[in-house]
Amino acid sequence: MGSVIVGTGIAVPPHRVTNADLSAIMDTSDDWIRRRTGVGSRHVAEPGIGPSDLGAAALQAALADAGIEPGEVDLLVTATMTPDQFAPGIGAVVQAKAGLGPVAAFDLRQQCSGFLYGLDLADAMLRSGRARTAAVVGAEVHSGYMPFGTGFDVLRGLRAEPTEADRAAATASRAWSVLFGDGAGAAVLRAGDPATDALSPAERTGVVASRLFSDGTEFELIQVRGLGFRHQPYVDAEQLAAGLHLPEMNGAELFRRASIAMPAAVRAVLDDVGLSIADLDLVVCHQANERIVDVVRSSLGIDAEVAPTNIERYGNTTAATVAILFHELRLSGRVPSGALVCFVAFGAGSHWGALLYRQP
Ligand code: UT7
Helix, strand or coil: CCCCCEEEECCCCCEEEEEEHHHCCCCCCHHHHHHCCEEEEEEEECCCCHHHHHHHHHHHHHHHHCCCCHHHCEEEEEEECCCCCCCCCCCHHHHHHHHCCEEEEEEEECHHHHHHHHHHHHHHHHCCCCCCCCECCCCEEEHHHHCCCHHHHHHHHCCCCHHHHHHHHHHHHHHHHEECEEEEEEEEECCCCCCHHCCCCCCCCCCEEEEEECCCCHHHEEEECCCCCCCCCCCCCHHHHHHHCCCCCHEEEEEEEHHHHHHHHHHHHHCCCCCCCCHEEEEECCCCCHCCCCCCHHCCCCCCCCEEEEEEEEHHHHHHHHHCCCCCCCCCCCCCCCCCEEEEECCCCCCEEEEEEEEE
């Protein structure tokens, strides 16, 4: 009785920032960003808009798509690495903003794998009968990380150039700041038909199987070291001066790990149920870098038809990437009845995994 995705929705802030726009505030170029990452533009939230706003909007769109009233949802799972504020998490805030009842609302911190972990958790709760209608939301506002200063005024058309100091700070961040974008995606799930349990994995619908992994020995690959409680006080001027509130990323090593771990996770989950790569109609891959998806494709022997990308328009929206991509594929008719979809992600923690889903 694998859980069935009955609705999806997305929300992205209206302001689109192109690579050319970024070139005006730091030393970078459209050519470098496109060639090295595949990103063409990303959406940037206005100050005051948090992931709970985007997440609630995406969830409301998914509920409308499913034709389900907010009051029918009895489980909410949210995932973000950029919460509205340090504590509490966005789970309850999304619950309130989307008009859900006082239901259980989880906060996941699995970064790029957050939506994948959320799908797995929602499926387990639905299968066990602990919930009847579950919503999973991945939402990020990465713009708060960006050390652009007056560069933001340039992006918003309020001044012609950033200060020299802000240009230098933005340039120092370019290896990671050009990658990320703001946005949210949501899915609404319902328990599948128990009669389908008797079917073979090749015939089962809804969530067919899932494999999740974590390896904390590599947590330093991408991290934000500051603002943590091993430090007393947990935030101080020294940390800010040292830039410990900003992401630090070992890009080359992350690239290597993601390129190996994602294809391995796809093979593992297929092996678990005796299916093969040839059975897959779609691979909905985390959108961190077009070149990583290229490696996943060649490792699995699949093409861009099977493993499409939308990173060109959104950049890396972390917990939202696979939700936004799956929504767009559904809307464009790429998930017909019977289609076997594999969601796969890798991100900070490290957390990664793959989940097989067959559209009823
Ligand atoms: O979801 C998890 C989050 N992150 C990831 O998965 C990231 C995985 N890693 C990557 O995507 C890639 O490693 C990056 C896109 C981050 C970097 O690409 P790369 O091809 O590994 O470039 P690099 O860091 O080796 O830098 C090459 C050159 C350097 O210049 P020099 O030292 O060769 O003169 C950089 O300073 O490119 C320079 N560079 C840039 N130039 C223009 C780095 N960022 C930029 C930029 N614009 N934005």
